[in-house]
Amino acid sequence: MRINRILKAAAATAIILASSLSAHAADVLANVKSAGVLKVGTETAFAPFDYIDAGEHAGLNVDLFAEIGKELGVKIEWVALPWEGVLPGLEAGKFDIVAGPATITKARMERYRFTPPIAEATVAILKKAGDEKIAKPEDIAGKAIGAGKASAQLDQLKAFGQKLGKPVEIREYPGNTEAYADLAAGRIAGVANSLPNIAFVAKQRPDTFAVVLPPFGVKAYFGYPGMKDADHASLMDAIDKAMLKIKADGRLAAIQKKWFGQSFDTPDYIKEPAL
Template sequence: MTFQTSLKSALFGLSALTLAATGALADQLADIKAAGKIVAATEMHYAPFDMLENGEYVGFDRDLFDEIAKELGVTPEYQDLPWTSILPGLEVKKFDFVLAPVTMTAERAERYAFTLPISDATVAFVQRKGGPLSTPEDAKGKTVGTQKGTAQEIQLQAFSDKIGGITIKGYGTPDEAYADLMTGRLDAVAGSAPLLNYLAKTRPADFAVVNPPFGKPTYFAFVARKGEGDTLIAAINEAIKKIEDDGRMKALQEKWFGAATELPQEMPQL
């Protein structure tokens, strides 16, 4: 065999491997459509995005993804998992998609494929009605709770460093932090503004949001596996755009958040 023939054979083999890899990466959407279902995971303790009411899964994410699944022509199946197991579970293919609202960060974008934004995620404080904070800076020297392992926890730590010190307590779920806030073990809880606004709206005698938010403007999105999930993300983004354009997104925002918010229709700079 001549060197030229060997080179041609090697190049042909490389091309075949490249095409095979490309095909494999494009298979997830086709596989989901062939199965007729998409399995999505979230933590159902993140009101108003994901909640259990009398054992039934409800919330903004459920309503929105039901509409997305209709556009894809598949049936959604939902799994309730602890937040700390959701992104690792996606990576090892325990389910197809992450329905939990994931804060969009540059670090996460290196590992996961984000959809277009589905909600604002800017971080703020909530306190008991009549609590000690008039501005976010008043949190200096106070004890503040937040959910462990979240982008909100990272932003709270950065804000603590900026203003000179906050005692931070981590919790498994926001509900656990709110319970300690009500008993006086915390001065405030840090979380994304939509969650805190919903909490104050539904329990106005107990909670009040501290304005303005202290975090940098950020967004929530859904997540798929990077590479393999690219075709799925593209299809879901088209569905999100359609849902925004025909008014369904606005209706869902008003239903769950009390007001509609305009969202980017292109990927934001992270």
């Protein structure tokens, strides 16, 4: 009899725990809806996605998350950090999702859940305007090239540099703004970043910078990372739904054209990243 009571009590506890976990799984979305605020972590030195323009936060992420906020019926609250602190901040619960964006890679997909891609992220080199010594990506051999710390662009630069005859002197920067400043000052010969980013920078300052074509990196895409757990599943589902609607009705393409001068043909989801 006593054993039966213990078994019944254990079964009841398991049911209550399962119910509690199920209810808790919807808590993140429910809390966002209840507060009327979606907290978004980002780095504000990654133009044209996120940057400070005349003291104002601007970029593709600002425009796109404004549309996501409309679809979810919430306001967007931005939390700015250096890039190396953004993903740890997400895991620490400082915000609900990362704008970044981040290159979608196999390693990152094991740890995070990504939204539908927002743009292509293939890596290329930015050089000083008029620098005839770098006509193609392979010409960076033996030269000092910068890239952002903890970035997929840095990883690809390292891999590409190992294939060249002379080692590339790789310099890591906390943000791309610092790397671009060093390039403009002649302290480095180039900066490795995604083609959309450097194309925007070269467009803004054509007398200072130029893009080295073709891109040297593996074809990749940018997405917004969120937590890959049951608690965040409902929130990520809601954001995915909103983003696919924004893509289908042409708003995403219009935002891309505004910031890149062109739109990108991106898949709805990435299941097997090339990186």
